[in-house]
Amino acid sequence: MAHVSIPSYWKTLPQRYCLIGMKCKNCGTINFPAREICISCKQKSEFEPKKLSGRGKIYSYTIIAAGSAPPEFSEQERLAGSFPVAIVELEEGLRIVAQITDYEEEDLKIEAEVESVFRKLYEEDKIIRYGLKFRPVKKRKPLP
Amino acid sequence: MQKVAIIGVGQTRFGDLIDKKAEELFAEAFLEALNDVDKGIDISEIQEVYIGNSGVGGGQLGNFSSLMTDHLGLTGAAALRIENACASSGFAMRAAVLAVSSGVCDVALAGGEEKMNDTPRKRVRYWLGISGDMEWERLSGMTFAGVFALMAIRHMHEYGTKREHLAMVSVKNHKNGASNPKAHLQRETTLERALASPMVAYPLTLFDCCPISDGASAVIVCRADLAKKYTDTPVYVAGHGASTDRLSVFQREDVTSINSSIVAARQAFKMASVKPEDIDVAEVHDCFTIAEIIAYEDLGFCPKGKGWKLLEEGQTEIGGKIPVNPSGGLKSKGHPVGATGTGQIYEIVNQLRGSVEKKNRQVSGAEIGLTHNTGGSGGTTVVHILKR
Amino acid sequence: MSIGILGYGVYIPRYRINRAEYIKAWGQFAAAGVEEKAVLGFDEDSITMSVEASRNALNHAEVDASKLNAVYFASTSSPYAEKLVSSTIAMAVGASPRVSVADFTSSTMAGTSALLMGLDFVASGRGHFALITASDCPYADPGEFIEHPFGAGAAAFVVGEGAPIATIENSDSTTIEALGERFRKYEEKSIETLGIPSYTEAVIMKTVTSSVKALIDKTGRKPSDFNFVVLPQFDGRMPSTIARMNGFEETQFTPSMIVSQVGDAGAASPLIGLAKVLDEAKPGNRVLVASYGAGAGSDAVSINVNEEIMKRKGAVPSVKDYLADKKYIDYIYYLKIKKMI
DSSP, X not given: OOOOOHHHHHHTHHHHHHOEEEEETTTOOEESSOOSSOTTTOOOOOEEEEEOOOEEEEEEXXXXXXXXXXXXXXXXXXXXXXXXXXXXXXXXXXXXXXXXXXXXXXXXXXXXXXXXXXXXXXXXXXXXXXXXXXXXXXXXXXXX | OOOEEEEEEEEOOOBOOTTOOHHHHHHHHHHHHHHHSTTOOOGGGOOEEEEEOOOTTXXXXXXXXHHHHHHHTOBTBEEEEEOBTBTHHHHHHHHHHHHHHHTXXXXXXXXXXXXXTTSOHHXXXXXXXXXXXXXXXXXXXXXXXXXXXXXXXXXXXXXXXXXXXXXXXXXXXXXXXXXXXXXXXXXXXXXXXXXXXXXXXXXXXXXXXXXXXXXXXXXXXXXXXGHXXXXXXXXXXXXXXXXXXXXXXXXXXXXXXXXXXXXXXXXXHXXXXXXXXXXXXXEOOOSBHHHHHHHXXXXXXXXXXXXXXXXXXXXXXXXXXXXBOTTOHHHHHOOOGGGHHHHHHHHHHHXXXXXXXXXXXXXXXXXXXXXXXXXXXXXXXXXXXXXX | OEEEEEEEEEEOOSEEEEHHHHHHHHSOOOOTTOSEEEEOXXXXXXXXXXXXXXXXXXXXXXXXXXXXXXXXXXXXXXXXXXXXXXXXXXXXXXXOSOXXXXXXXXXXXXXXXXHHHHHHHHHTTSOSEEEEEEEEOOOOOTTSGGGTTBOOEEEEEEEEEESOSEEEEEEEEEEOOOOSSSBOOTTOSSOBOOOOHXXXXXXXXXXXXXXXXXXXXXXXXXXXXXXXXXXXXSSSSHHHHHHHHHTOOHHXXXXXXXXXXXXXXXXXXXXXXHHHHHHHOOTTOEEEEEOOBTTTEEEEEEEEEOGGGGTTTTSSOOHHHHHHSOEEOOHHHHHHHTTOO
């Protein structure tokens, strides 16, 4: 079955757990996710880590209907039904895709402010995979 | 570089074909293509074979081409399975054209096959998700429909496209498909019904999504200067183009167009020395209704952001300025992933020859046709321009 | 330079289930003094709660995670029986690989154990900064009374060298062997109790009272010297009972009460209670924290609040901020989300 291996997943933990972008020493572009060859200048560059703030805005979104999610999320679907996924444009200018959690319907709109949170993504082979999700920034004080 | 002609096409019905095995399906399409060569062709003349197949369900994954040539009586020919997600057989067509153009062979077979309905529903979701970015899109819970939904939301936000416009694509294609005996779904629908159907990935409903289909298609090509030996009605490959875009939609500058389509189309138009307004009929990749609207713009049938206008004016209906998806498109004709590309060629060849089964689906006087076949969310695209 | 608490943070999940839902389901809510309690979302667990509380604490303390030398995690409901969880938290907050980690488990005293050991770590000179996080979501079978008050929450403290917002004056601890009070054998999913109230009360009194008395004697203080007292709060009634036995007034322990809105947050409760108190505390205030863990043991800690507490007040979401952000669920959804059905 098509899946992402643990060693592959492990390599992306700096991005998934702590939002570490890799800044190209050649052209300054932050590569997030990390790449061998810079996404912008296409050089096999040297990169230095740069922690992203986790703050951003919804660029686009959709709501995945219950019953259609990828198999990694069938357990989640069983517990919690349909869920939103969004392209988030981060403060630093780059975009990432992630689930939106702890939301109300009215929070799902383009330009809505969101902040990154550390959550369970799914479980495979009894190993829990944690990663990045976003949560609407609301009345409760946003994380600094 | 040799010019290339199409001398025979064949396609099975697309649908839920539970009693046909993969090899049987492809053999059926191939035999029809062979028969379609009106002056006859010897099977041994086919020297190169390219078959598009995505491997859904995980049947014969390794050496698939060898299994197929065996069942077609083509053992001995050089054969290749091609996988570019939903553009697999479009790229198989391209490979066959390039083989003949290069002079390495005189006759080649291109085609595609997919069985999607013999896999349990729960597992077929795995396979549907393999053509998008696995690590980030899929692991955020994204589905194939979800990626196109992201494009739709942004397109609606930037250009004022409405859910009604998406539904219009569905209505048009269902209307065309209802007159296509080989279509998976042969029933007309209404705007109201389409809009009210269950959500799959907001804002896309069931009626915005193509079905899960089985099917096969085949195209026999040869050197243009030899075509009249085989048929009185050859159709010529006037131009082709192919390109890639970033796999992950979130890493694209603009999610309201598919760059691989734009580049592939431009290449094809240049090679064929025609412009978008010269196209008389087109089969475009409407895996989701929004994909058709975006295709209008990417292919240059209208300015960027104005796809909805073509629909409101009925310009893409049969009888309109630029009939799109007279076969019913992926939406109604069906989308057996590996077989769609050469299925589009099958339709355009029939349109250009004037040999479409039901006359109400025939675009009259069509001289130049275009096929547009995209893989996944636009990671790969191939465009062919065909001329009578 | 002195050593003490440099900053703190909490996390409480936003879902709540209230007393009325339990009464609808069971005809009663066997959780005295609990009005509603916090429930984890489907994508949360004790690790994810810890990470947010820890990020808050690090921000509050203005300590860069790369400077941490130790990360300690305390919980009775870690998702893994075997796997270093503090490693996950260490990475998620941005600590370097050069940290000493430890997972504290087995009882609801684990939070204060970890805090005291974190302070010892720095005091011994083994490192400059330590992150201690306690996070819990106790579980029991839906039919059992013991399940009724179980909630969820997390707290985190950054301790180390610098200008502490609070310093530890002293601590004392007691342990006695006590069987069958609140326990879970390793192969079981659900916490159990023999359900003998007088036995439970006797054990709690013996351990908690012993630690509190020893601490008060040691520091030469009186019970009334403490502006705030954080007592074990497995339900709303327990703190009153313990307070009476130790000479504390209601006004001293009420500010630390979270159980009425969060439920029993296991090993995190004493530290969330401490955080709530520090949210309000003024320079010069004294706080006594007493924890209890079944099996059995109790830590009592005397804490002095410094001038520095005023500097970063409001810099991170407070206990009250998290309490105010809530979404109610019904009992059926509760059962689903806790995988009880």
